[in-house]
Amino acid sequence: MIAINNVTKKFGNFTALKGINLNVAEGEVFAYIGPNGAGKSTTIRVLLGILQATSGDAKLFGKDAWSDALEIHKRIAYVPGDVNLWPNLSGGEVIDLFVSLRGKHDKARRERLIKDFNLDPTKKCRTYSKGNRQKVALIAAFASDVDLYILDEPTSGLDPLMEQVFQDNVMEEKNKGKGVFLSSHIMSEVERLCDRVGIIREGEIVEVGTLDSLRRLTRYNVNVSTANAIEGLDKLQGIYNITKQADSLAFDVDVAEMGKVFSHINNFGIIKLASVPPTLEDLFMQHYEKA
Numbered sequence: 351m352i353a354i355n356n357v358t359k360k361f362g363n364f365t366a367l368k369g370i371n372l373n374v375a376e377g378e379v380f381a382y383i384g385p386n387g388a389g390k391s392t393t394i395r396v397l398l399g400i401l402q403a404t405s406g407d408a409k410l411f412g413k414d415a416w417s418d419a420l421e422i423h424k425r426i427a428y429v430p431g432d433v434n435l436w437p438n439l440s441g442g443e444v445i446d447l448f449v450s451l452r453g454k455h456d457k458a459r460r461e462r463l464i465k466d467f468n469l470d471p472t473k474k475c476r477t478y479s480k481g482n483r484q485k486v487a488l489i490a491a492f493a494s495d496v497d498l499y500i501l502d503e504p505t506s507g508l509d510p511l512m513e514q515v516f517q518d519n520v521m522e523e524k525n526k527g528k529g530v531f532l533s534s535h536i537m538s539e540v541e542r543l544c545d546r547v548g549i550i551r552e553g554e555i556v557e558v559g560t561l562d563s564l565r566r567l568t569r570y571n572v573n574v575s576t577a578n579a580i581e582g583l584d585k586l587q588g589i590y591n592i593t594k595q596a597d598s599l600a601f602d603v604d605v606a607e608m609g610k611v612f613s614h615i616n617n618f619g620i621i622k623l624a625s626v627p628p629t630l631e632d633l634f635m636q637h638y639e640k641a
Contacts, residue, residue: 351376351411352374352380352409352529352531353373353409354370354371354373354407355406356369357371357405358406359396365553367393368553369406370554371555372555372558374531376497377528378546379524379543380530380532380545380546380547381540381543382532383534383540383549388551388553389550390533393550394428394502396416398500399415399419402416410498426499427490427491427496427498428502429484429487429500432480433487435475435483435486437474437475438474440473441472445493448491449493455494463492463493463519464489466515466518466519467485468485469486481508487504488504488516492519497529499520501530502533504516504534513536520532521543524543530543569604570608570627572611572623573599574598574600575597575599575621576620578618580615580618583614583615586611587604588603588608588610589602598622
């Protein structure tokens with residue numbers, strides 16, 4: 351659904367995107383993460399045909415994001431992180447306006463979404479909080495019959511209950527074979543929803559893969575209690591940050607060395623052992639600490 355090939359975007363002497371490559375398939379939820387200023391929104395604006403890439407090409411459904419933007423927009427729904435609405439229209443009127451642009455939508459689904467997101471569609475948009483403005487955009491997106499959702503910090507301003515409603519709707523669309531390109535700062539949201547993750551740093555893609563594949567590149571945290579004091583642990587390869595606690599030992603271990611390390615520990619009579627995989631936030635911070 352999305353194919354970004356060696357895309358570079360320059361603003362004068364500043365290079366916002368440095369030859370990035372990404373692909374998103376049908377039925378895939380792809381997370382695009384990075385700090386403010388890393389190039390996430392620039393990438394999304396290139397995909398939407400708002401900005402033209404300086405070099406390289408970005409395609410959606412096999413069509414060029416810049417020259418075929420009109421055709422592409424018939425098949426996508428976009429939700430930004432900060433929604434501005436017409437102040438004198440009601441929320442319901444704005445939803446109807448957006449979905450009518452595509453010619454067809456499911457009215458029953460529209461009503462269900464309004465109920466699920468707990469939105470009063472009769473109020474004027476000028477009275478809405480930031481969270482309610484986000485709800486209007488999300489309802490309009492999910493009520494539309496599209497093939498691809500491009501979501502840039504879509505849950506900004508939503509409370510945890512509404513975040514759950516959002517996640518349920520994303521999974522519903524995924525199960526229909528729709529594609530989702532999601533930029534988010536909420537790591538728990540990304541971990542629950544996404545099939546693959548792309549990490550961007552200073553305009554460059556530094557990692558792309560499933561969470562499992564990314565975790566295999568890093569370390570697990572281990573906490574172990576044994577009948578006898580463990581000896582020689584610091585001599586093994588792939589062991590880091592050994593700390594003694596009241597009745598246990600904690601350390602980090604490279605995934606590739608876990609088998610050898612656990613075999614060594616077993617010689618001292620394991621009483622209790624807990625192994626915790628790194629969170630997405632750990633992976634993210636590891637990349638930025640390297641920088």
